[in-house]
Amino acid sequence: MTFWQKKAEALDLISRIRNLELKAREVAEGALIGLHRSRHRGSSIEFSEHKPYSPGDEIKMIDWKLFGKTDRYFIKQFEDETRIQVYLVLDASGSMAYPEDGLSGSKFEYGRVLMGALAYLLLGQGDAAGAALINKGEFIWLPARSGERHFLELAELLAQAEPQGETRLGPLIFELITRLKKRSLIILISDFFDPENEIEAGLKMLRHHQNELVLFQVITREEMEFPFDRMSWFEGLENEGKVLIDPAQLRKKYLNTIHNWQARLERICQELSADFQLFRTDQNPSALLTAYLLYRSETRRRRRG
Numbered sequence: 292m293t294f295w296q297k298k299a300e301a302l303d304l305i306s307r308i309r310n311l312e313l314k315a316r317e318v319a320e321g322a323l324i325g326l327h328r329s330r331h332r333g334s335s336i337e338f339s340e341h342k343p344y345s346p347g348d349e350i351k352m353i354d355w356k357l358f359g360k361t362d363r364y365f366i367k368q369f370e371d372e373t374r375i376q377v378y379l380v381l382d383a384s385g386s387m388a389y390p391e392d393g394l395s396g397s398k399f400e401y402g403r404v405l406m407g408a409l410a411y412l413l414l415g416q417g418d419a420a421g422a423a424l425i426n427k428g429e430f431i432w433l434p435a436r437s438g439e440r441h442f443l444e445l446a447e448l449l450a451q452a453e454p455q456g457e458t459r460l461g462p463l464i465f466e467l468i469t470r471l472k473k474r475s476l477i478i479l480i481s482d483f484f485d486p487e488n489e490i491e492a493g494l495k496m497l498r499h500h501q502n503e504l505v506l507f508q509v510i511t512r513e514e515m516e517f518p519f520d521r522m523s524w525f526e527g528l529e530n531e532g533k534v535l536i537d538p539a540q541l542r543k544k545y546l547n548t549i550h551n552w553q554a555r556l557e558r559i560c561q562e563l564s565a566d567f568q569l570f571r572t573d574q575n576p577s578a579l580l581t582a583y584l585l586y587r588s589e590t591r592r593r594r595r596g
Contacts, residue, residue, distance in 0.1 A: 307450040308443070315407025315446070319415075321577025322408065322584060376435035377413050379406045379445075380467065381424040382481030387454040390511060399454040401572045402480040402509045408580065409478060410445045414438065420445070423467050426452045430466050435475070461489030468496060478505040482514075483556060491559055504565035507583075508556070512573045514549065517542050 387399035406422070413420040414437060421435030422445055433448055460481055467477070477497055483490060483506070497504055513519070519538035560567040568583040570576060 304447075304450060308446050311403065311407055311450050312443075312446050314404045315411050318404055318408035318576045318580065319411040321575075322412070322580040325577060325581030376419045376421060376473065377409075377476045377478065378421045378423055378435060378467065378471070379409055380463065380477060380479045380481075381406050381422070381449070381452070382460060382463075382479075382483075383424045383426050383452050383454045384457060384460075384484075385455050386482055386484045387509075390513070396572070397454070398482055398509045398511060398572055401570065401576065402507075403449045403452070405507065405509070405570065405576050405580070406480055407446060407449060408576070410442055414442050422448055423463065423470075424448075424452060425463050427455065430463070432470060434470075459489060460485040461493045464490075464493030464497060468500060471500070471502070474501045474503075476503045476505065478507065480507045480509060482510050483508055483552075487552065487555065490556075494559060494563055494565065498563045498565070504560070504563060506556070506560055506565060506567045507570055508553075508567070509570045509572065512571055515571065517545050 381399075381402055383399065387402065388397050390397060410420050410422070417437060419435040419437040420441070422431075422433040424431050431448060431452070433444060436444075460479075460483070464479075494504060494506075517538065519542075557567050559565075566583070566587060568579065568586075570579050
């Protein structure tokens with residue numbers, strides 16, 4: 292490769308990083324504006340917690356405002372006790388490349404921007420964030436760190452990744468478990484078009500190790516509604532080849548299958564006390580992210596109360 296080719300590649304990468312950074316910031320700031328406009332008083336992702344007062348705890352650490360609301364004594368835990376590391380896991384399989392010519396971009400592009408926005412929010416409030424994905428058959432791992440400079444490392448990793456081939460989410464999860472040094476919050480961003488039993492086993496293993504789980508399913512309107520009506524060639528994005536299909540004959544079975552899997556995925560999340568949020572690529576990611584953060588905040592408030 293010549294000097295000029297290397298320079299062109301470097302400039303292209305810088306451009307992609309910058310473009311991703313701008314999109315991620317736009318989504319994150321849109322979510323924050325949505326939080327401020329709501330009746331929600333805070334604007335953070337709010338991962339910190341209190342603990343019930345026990346004899347021997349320092350009285351000065353009692354949260355008197357919370358006592359006034361709940362009539363119960365809670366201790367403010369120190370920041371380093373409450374802060375848990377967050378890992379953002381992005382599915383980079385071939386199925387995430389759909390649609391290749393979509394006006395709003397592919398599922399992977401949507402997920403990449405969503406992941407960047409989450410990293411921006413987390414790092415902005417001082418949390419430690421890391422990333423994991425399988426790209427071109429290689430497990431890519433970025434350890435959790437805090438600080439605004441770390442956002443550029445995450446953006447570079449995401450800008451270089453491209454969805455292709457078969458990526459089994461189950462093995463990715465098991466590989467991730469071997470890397471984790473302590474309890475973490477794991478946010479999985481995927482279409483979850485993987486063997487159901489593998490996904491369930493991986494999620495259960497993460498919970499067994501005391502990790503908190505959040506599943507963001509990124510899917511297109513076409514995949515949810517299957518609006519096709521002409522005889523067409525359908526090509527698998529994970530090396531399955533092409534097949535000629537009459538959509539009218541397939542629609543009922545397809546919709547039944549995807550809706551059953553959707554219901555099962557949500558049941559698994561309920562059983563594991565995991566959060567689940569559907570992101571459709573034709574919908575505004577900032578609005579959906581705002582809705583999720585408000586839901587999370589309200590759920591945690593009820594648990595404390």
